[in-house]
Amino acid sequence: MPIRTGPVVVPTAVIKRLPMYYRYLQVLVDQGLERVSSRELSQLMGITSSQLRQDLSYFGEFGQQGYGYKVTELYQAICEILGIEKQYKTVLVGVGNLGRALINYQGFSRRGLNLKGIFDNNPAIIGENINDFTVRSVEELRPYLQKEAIQIGVITTPASAAQKIADLLIAGGVTGIWNFAPQHINVPEDVIVENTHIGDGLLSLFFKMKHQERLELK
Amino acid sequence: MPIRTGPVVVPTAVIKRLPMYYRYLQVLVDQGLERVSSRELSQLMGITSSQLRQDLSYFGEFGQQGYGYKVTELYQAICEILGIEKQYKTVLVGVGNLGRALINYQGFSRRGLNLKGIFDNNPAIIGENINDFTVRSVEELRPYLQKEAIQIGVITTPASAAQKIADLLIAGGVTGIWNFAPQHINVPEDVIVENTHIGDGLLSLFFKMKHQERLELK
DNA sequence: AATAGATTGTTAAAATATTGACAAAGTAAG
DNA sequence: CTTACTTTGTCAATATTTTAACAATCTATT
Structure with a gap:
């Protein structure tokens, strides 16, 4: 080599x-x-x-x-x-349907993501158990991040909460953010954001279907 | 292309x-x-x-x-x-967490996707109501597709069921498939498949975090 | 151990994509 | 109406990405 x-x-x-x-x-x-x-x-x-x-x-x-x-x-x-192989320690914030889908996602752990805690601000679901995780209050997020030395934060909140959560995550020492909220997030230079926009795939499908008959092979 | x-x-x-x-x-x-x-x-x-x-x-x-x-x-x-603006008629198959997330997804209807029916094969949830939709049995899928002239099928089943569902969708006249199952789907030439691999974003995040300082990204 | 066939890693040519520059054509304001 | 700005759409120069080709070298077989 x-x-x-x-x-x-x-x-x-x-x-x-x-x-x-x-x-x-x-x-x-x-x-x-x-x-x-x-x-x-x-x-x-x-x-x-x-x-x-x-x-x-x-x-x-x-x-x-x-x-x-x-x-x-x-x-x-x-x-x-x-x-x-790194096994990054991770929290997920926003336990709606998408959050639940990710918590149960096989590939999550298979890809070496070490999910440590899940958070929400809805009192109705705080304390609920999902796949061995107990939903914690967002109030506890900041101290939890530092205590557990969390490295990655997954944001599955509505768009309106995304920036506020991102700020909390960064203040707590997180250096990587996987953002599913349809909202641009501002972060310092040393924090990496990966946006996953689920709706984009649908638009690509629409476009290809609309222009299907005129599809040209190279 | x-x-x-x-x-x-x-x-x-x-x-x-x-x-x-x-x-x-x-x-x-x-x-x-x-x-x-x-x-x-x-x-x-x-x-x-x-x-x-x-x-x-x-x-x-x-x-x-x-x-x-x-x-x-x-x-x-x-x-x-x-x-x-086309308003494609659509069904969703696989009412797990990801399916539920999509059914409740605002951008779904906002982007002009006209969801008509949702399907699953789990007797425990058939008949359940989610966001104005009643979960139907996969048994009913094939006739439903033709009766309602469905154009798009969304697959949110486990990988093991994906190809079987795709075959059913295509047999029922669907020409576009939005596939979330981590499974390659074989289709005839005139059917368009858009794959959304949620896990890919996580891997990109990993890569960027790992190589943040050691590799120069062009 | 010699031969035929397969397949890699690499090179450079060809194809695509991005960018900087600018004429043309508008706006805004006196 | 004229002048000073602004900003588009387009062109062509750069930059990046993809591809075809092939020497080197391995496998498999006799």
Whole structure:
């Protein structure tokens, strides 16, 4: 494996594809497949084998000429690249339907997210038990964050509460925010925000359906 | 894959940004703002004004020199481009936490999605009322689709059921599928699938947190 | 151990996407 | 009406991303 000298420059386009690699490799691991070539995997994923090999080359050499890739090795490599082994301590704020969906989400723990506590401001659900977690009051959030050294906050509140919760999370020492509220959040430079806008997928579907008959192949 | 809308070929990169334009313009409409310049809007969105103007130019001319854009006009133009006015008839299959979150999702109806029915195979919840909808048995799905001329199906089932439900939807005449199950779905050429992989955002967050200082992101 | 076939990692050419610059065309105000 | 601003839509220069091609090198088979 070549030694990395100086900073490695990874194109954004490659980074955006990493979660997809993770997903497809996980399926192959689950199937117990031992070997896969860039051609096979890329066809499964709907990309070119050239792109797959080029993407991987930014992080090292994971295959063998004439053979391909060992599935579990490649999977573990992708996990490491993504930082999945890290086990970030996490809280979720906003126990509505979306929050509940995430609390019960299998992939949550599978991806190495270590959910420690869940919070809401609705007295009607504070104290309720969901999947082994007890809903706590947002009043307790700030001290809890520091006591437990929480690193990631998931925001599943309505848009109106999002910035206020984000401020609380940051004040408590959180450095990563996964925001589902349809609301732009302002944060200091050293805090990373990942926005997930569920509605965007629907709009893409609309657009493709509307223009379906005029779809042009490259 | 670029999409041809009329005589103009629209780059994929532009299409992917359309939902974002929709989101930000909606906020401005809600705020009652009358006028916005490409510089103002682009700063809000974190893109360049040049890109904003270039993007819009693929669909027509929506602004006025020396003035900018009328917010409601631009918003309506984006809605039309996206096909939001179409009011597609829709069913949702899989009334778990994610399904419930979507059924209650404001943006669902706001984006012109006309939800007609919700389905599940769990006898314990069939007949239950959620936000004015009664949960129906999956047994009834196939005939219901044809009777109501449903066009879009939303899949929020576990991965194991996704392909079976997709087959049912397609057999019933659905031409668009919004799939939340972490499962690749095979469909005929004339059916459009939009996958929303909620877990991907988490992985991106992990990656950015892990490499925040060690990798230079291009 | 030699040969045929497969597949990687890498290079550079081709295709796409983003950006800066600016003429044209408007606004605003005296 | 004129002048000083503002801002669009577009063009072309840059920058980034994707792809095709291929030498190197491994596997599999005889």
